[in-house]
Amino acid sequence: MILFGYRQSVKELARLMMQCRSCGMQGWQVVYRVLTWFTLFFIPVLPLWVSRKQQCGTCGITQKVSKEEADAMVAHAANAPRY
Numbered sequence: 001m002i003l004f005g006y007r008q009s010v011k012e013l014a015r016l017m018m019q020c021r022s023c024g025m026q027g028w029q030v031v032y033r034v035l036t037w038f039t040l041f042f043i044p045v046l047p048l049w050v051s052r053k054q055q056c057g058t059c060g061i062t063q064k065v066s067k068e069e070a071d072a073m074v075a076h077a078a079n080a081p082r083y
């Protein structure tokens with residue numbers, strides 16, 4: 001018997017203060033990358049796809065963002081002063 005499935009690993013890329021596209025409030029937005037793995041006997045063996053998401057710290061909504069948008073937010077967070 002072969003056990004296979006999927007697993008997701010999440011990595012936070014950046015955390016920045018900006019306006020939410022959903023609730024319109026200025027607040028912390030967390031940008032993270034979700035990597036979906038194909039697993040064999042619960043061991044991740046093959047990365048299948050990558051998506052990038054943004055979560056609003058105010059309303060909690062999670063929205064999918066493109067790689068370009070995520071990269072721009074990461075660059076912006078790296079240049080912004082620390083709070």
Ligand SMILES: [Zn+2]
Pocket residue numbers: 020021022023024025056057058059060061
């Ligand atoms: Zn929001």
